[in-house]
Amino acid sequence: xxxxxxxxxxxxxxxxxxxxxxxxxxxxxxxxxxxxxxxxxxxxxxxxxxxxxxxxxxxxxxxxxxxxxxxxxxxxxxxxxxxxxxxxxxxxxxxxxxxxxxxxxxxxxxxxxxxxxxx
Numbered sequence: 734x735x736x737x738x739x740x741x742x743x744x745x746x747x748x749x750x751x752x753x754x755x756x757x758x759x760x761x762x763x764x765x766x767x768x769x770x771x772x773x774x775x776x777x778x779x780x781x782x783x784x785x786x787x788x789x790x791x792x793x794x795x796x797x798x799x800x801x802x803x804x805x806x807x808x809x810x811x812x813x814x815x816x817x818x819x820x821x822x823x824x825x826x827x828x829x830x831x832x833x834x835x836x837x838x839x840x841x842x843x844x845x846x847x848x849x850x851x852x
Contacts (some may be wrong), residue, residue, distance in 0.1 A: 734840055 788797070791797060
């Protein structure tokens with residue numbers, strides 16, 4: 734469920750800035766040869782790869798909530814961002830795409846470290 738949760742967050746965040754192209758996918762070093770566009774079934778793998786590379790997940794693919802909270806602590810003045818993301822992380826059973834998209838918009842504005850294109 735965590736991966737589905739973050740898939741919505743990641744996809745809405747990524748697509749609101751720019752689309753992946755083939756060269757950008759190859760930079761992730763997950764998919765050595767993907768032709769054309771990305772098929773929907775590949776998104777979970779892309780998400781997993783990006784989050785693992787950035788240290789948000791362990792080797793088993795489980796999210797390191799403490800790492801995410803540490804990143805979010807830089808934005809304590811933005812209560813909306815911190816609360817929204819904390820709820821998405823912790824309350825996995827009450828997830829809505831609307832909440833994910835709102836959070837993604839906040840992340841794009843306030844958290845450039847979340848971008849899949851930055852290390």
